[in-house]
Amino acid sequence: AQSVTQLGSHVSVSEGALVLLRCNYSSSVPPYLFWYVQYPNQGLQLLLKYTSAATLVKGINGFEAEFKKSETSFHLTKPSAHMSDAAEYFCAVSGPLYNFNKFYFGSGTKLNVKP
Amino acid sequence: NAGVTQTPKFRILKIGQSMTLQCTQDMNHNYMYWYRQDPGMGLKLIYYSVGAGITDKGEVPNGYNVSRSTTEDFPLRLELAAPSQTSVYFCASSHPEQGLTEAFFGQGTRLTVV
Numbered sequence: 090a091q092s093v094t095q096l097g098s099h100v101s102v103s104e105g106a107l108v109l110l111r112c113n114y115s116s117s118v119p120p121y122l123f124w125y126v127q128y129p130n131q132g133l134q135l136l137l138k139y140t141s142a143a144t145l146v147k148g149i150n151g152f153e154a155e156f157k158k159s160e161t162s163f164h165l166t167k168p169s170a171h172m173s174d175a176a177e178y179f180c181a182v183s184g185p186l187y188n189f190n191k192f193y194f195g196s197g198t199k200l201n202v203k204p
Numbered sequence: 205n206a207g208v209t210q211t212p213k214f215r216i217l218k219i220g221q222s223m224t225l226q227c228t229q230d231m232n233h234n235y236m237y238w239y240r241q242d243p244g245m246g247l248k249l250i251y252y253s254v255g256a257g258i259t260d261k262g263e264v265p266n267g268y269n270v271s272r273s274t275t276e277d278f279p280l281r282l283e284l285a286a287p288s289q290t291s292v293y294f295c296a297s298s299h300p301e302q303g304l305t306e307a308f309f310g311q312g313t314r315l316t317v318v
Contacts, residue, residue: 093246095246098244123306123307125309130312131311131312132208132294132309132310133294133296133307133309134309135306135307135308138305138306140305181247181307183305183307184305190235190252190254190298190300191237191249191252191262192237192249192298192307193249194239194246194247194248196244196245196246197244197246
């Protein structure tokens with residue numbers, strides 16, 4: 090089974106500072122990788138995804154993530170945090186081959202943005 | 205397009221009662237999923253379906269049942285509600301055959317069992 094580890098259940102940054110949310114996966118074959126954002130009392134919204142094309146993936150709201158096979162990582166970054174970025178972020182993995190119909194999620198990281 | 209629609213949004217059940225969480229999608233996606241979300245635990249897969257008439261267990265299926273009679277609908281049934289089933293439930297869909305590798309989520313159903 091695949092697993093996803095998100096380091097840090099809570100991350101706090103100042104407005105304008107770099108955002109870095111960490112995600113590592115365990116899989117013998119490069120999977121599909123996703124970052125989702127969840128605002129309070131809402132569903133999950135896709136930020137970006139990696140599906141074996143470019144290793145640097147750009148998403149919505151200025152977020153990007155880099156797939157590093159050697160490190161089995163898919164960390165999420167944003168150069169300058171905005172107050173509206175405060176939310177919970179989930180890393181997820183699916184694929185490949187016969188198992189691509191299941192999504193496995195990390196435990197989430199709550200991002201707090203200080204004024 | 206409405207996307208993935210879940211009803212109800214909130215529900216309080218007494219121990220031992222039963223209920224069905226409804227999920228429908230209008231995107232003609234083959235794959236559908238039920239997840240539960242508990243604080244600090246992320247999302248855990250309860251059941252999934254790869255098409256009408258085909259369902260399979262996920263990571264935490266005990267206490268739940270599903271059916272998939274149409275492409276659009278994927279209801280989740282709780283037969284004997286227990287406090288451990290207090291959670292937020294999300295339905296999702298995807299369609300990898302059309303390059304839609306990501307999951308599209310509904311807004312969730314917040315269930316409390318007392």
